[in-house]
Amino acid sequence: MKSAIVVFPGSNREKDAEAALTEITGTPPVMVWHRDTELPKVDLVLVPGGFSYGDYLRCGAIAAHSPILREVKARADQGMAVLGICNGFQIITEAGLLPGVLQQNAGLKFVCRNVNLRVETSQSLFTSRYEKGQVLSIPVAHHEGNYYADEKTLDELESRDQVAFRYCAPDGSLDPSHNPNGSQRAIAGVFNRTKNVLGLMPHPENAIRELLGSTDGRGLFKAMAEALAA
Amino acid sequence: MKARVHITLKNGVLDPQGRAIANALHSLGFDKVGDVRQGKFIEIDLKESDKAKAKSEVDQMCAKLLANTVIENYSVDLVE
Numbered sequence: 462m463k464s465a466i467v468v469f470p471g472s473n474r475e476k477d478a479e480a481a482l483t484e485i486t487g488t489p490p491v492m493v494w495h496r497d498t499e500l501p502k503v504d505l506v507l508v509p510g511g512f513s514y515g516d517y518l519r520c521g522a523i524a525a526h527s528p529i530l531r532e533v534k535a536r537a538d539q540g541m542a543v544l545g546i547c548n549g550f551q552i553i554t555e556a557g558l559l560p561g562v563l564q565q566n567a568g569l570k571f572v573c574r575n576v577n578l579r580v581e582t583s584q585s586l587f588t589s590r591y592e593k594g595q596v597l598s599i600p601v602a603h604h605e606g607n608y609y610a611d612e613k614t615l616d617e618l619e620s621r622d623q624v625a626f627r628y629c630a631p632d633g634s635l636d637p638s639h640n641p642n643g644s645q646r647a648i649a650g651v652f653n654r655t656k657n658v659l660g661l662m663p664h665p666e667n668a669i670r671e672l673l674g675s676t677d678g679r680g681l682f683k684a685m686a687e688a689l690a691a
Numbered sequence: 692m693k694a695r696v697h698i699t700l701k702n703g704v705l706d707p708q709g710r711a712i713a714n715a716l717h718s719l720g721f722d723k724v725g726d727v728r729q730g731k732f733i734e735i736d737l738k739e740s741d742k743a744k745a746k747s748e749v750d751q752m753c754a755k756l757l758a759n760t761v762i763e764n765y766s767v768d769l770v771e
Contacts, residue, residue, distance in 0.1 A: 519759055526756060555759065562761045569707050609704065609762060643705070 462689040464490040464505040467533065467549075469524050474510035474547065474666065481666040482507065485682035498528045504689040505542040506533050508549030510602070510664060520563060520605045521551030530556050542586060542689060543658045547603055550650070550660035559653055559660045560618065561610035566603070567643025573602040575674060576641055578649055578663055579629040582622050585652060586688035587659045590680035596633045597626075597677035599663040601641055606662040608644035608651075615646055625650035625659055692737045694749040695768040696757060699730035704762045733757060745769055 464482050468475050475492065483489040491501050495513075500506065513524035524530060530552065537543045537558055545553035551563045566572060575598050580591040591597070610618070618624055626649040630636045640647045642662070650661030665678030700706050706728050713727040735752075739745040749767045758765040 518756070522756060522759070560761075562759050564705070564762065565707055567705065567707050569711055607705075611761075643707075 462486050462488060462505060462686050463501075463503040464488070464507060465493045465501055465503045466490045466507045466509055467493050467495065467529055468509070469495040469511065469513035469527065471513045471515055472509050472511035472548070474664065477664070478507050478509045478546065478666045481669050481678070481682055485669065485679055486686040493529060495524070495527045495529050498532060500529070500532045500536060503541070505544060505685060506536070508533070508543065508545040508552050509666075510547030510549060513548055513552060516548070516605075519555065521548060521553075521555040524548075524552045525555035525557075534558060537653075537658050540655070540657055542685065544587065544685070545658075545660040546664060546666065547601075547606075547662055550662055551605065553658065553660050558658050559651055560614050561608055561651065563605050563662070564607040564609050565605050566607050566641070571602075571604040572606070572641045573600070574641075575600045575668075576649075576663060577629050577631050577633075577639060578677075579627045579633050579635075581624045581627055584622060585625065585656045585659070585684075587652075587681055587684055588625060589688065590684040594633060596629060596631065597668075597680075598675045599665055599668045599678055600674075601663045603642070603662055606642040606644065608642075608648045608662075610645060615648075618648075618651055619646075621654060623652045623654065623656070624648055625652055626661055626663070692739055692742070692745050693770045694735040694737055694745060695770060696733040696735065696749065696753060697730060697766045697768075698733070698753075698758045698763050699765075700728060701762055701764055730763075742769055 668675040668678030
């Protein structure tokens with residue numbers, strides 16, 4: 462599987478994503494700078510976490526209009542896989558690749574800790590190595606992760622199996638006290654309609670080593686490597 | 692010409708910052724304060740003397756970048 466990581470001024474998780482892709486898929490990703498107008502021929506583009514362009518105006522809003530994002534959008538429309546993590550989720554949502562928006566956390570605080578994440582579907586190239594209902598432990602680190610969409614959009618996401626992950630209690634039940642940011646319907650990650658684009662707030666690339674508390678993120682990278690193997 | 696753009700959250704969209712401001716005002720003794728909603732104010736210098744053209748251009752700026760119309764409304768005032 463060939464992959465690329467888009468790097469903006471202010472990205473800060475691109476090296477973690479690079480390490481995870483290299484270790485688990487076996488091929489180092491190509492790093493692409495935000496000013497580049499051409500993407501190499503790859504199977505996956507990863508948009509990493511951080512504070513692109515200082516997150517001025519709104520998180521991800523300026524990055525969403527950068528030259529490279531136009532190219533990512535065009536390729537995604539042709540079916541290429543795109544994974545947006547944290548700020549990357551905010552960026553691809555602002556770019557219109559995914560519905561909804563990520564607002565400031567309901568508690569107004571930056572949240573940085575491991576959360577329980579329930580896998581809502583195994584029917585995707587990103588989640589096929591997980592079981593539906595499986596509970597993962599993955600870290601979050603964000604101030605604007607409060608997923609919002611109107612009721613009609615949320616109903617559509619659910620009926621089309623586009624919700625990838627939800628914040629949950631350790632036993633997998635949905636409980637507002639385990640929703641770290643006030644997201645509507647506890648949504649932590651969503652797919653586009655054709656499920657070649659996934660955006661999520663938690664950081665699977667930071668859950669690949671026992672030493673750092675969890676290896677639950679590995680399944681996501683393994684699933685992509687299998688699905689996108691040349 | 693100057694364009695003054697106000698960006699506000701749509702009705703029904705949770706505004707945690709607005710709520711925190713309301714709580715702070717209550718704790719200062721402003722007990723007549725009810726709901727508080729906050730937003731953004733952006734002032735743009737425009738090299739355009741035709742008001743209709745300016746309005747249409749700023750509307751496009753709002754729709755493309757300045758506001759996220761999933762959750763925000765915008766209004767534009769033009770000042771000579």
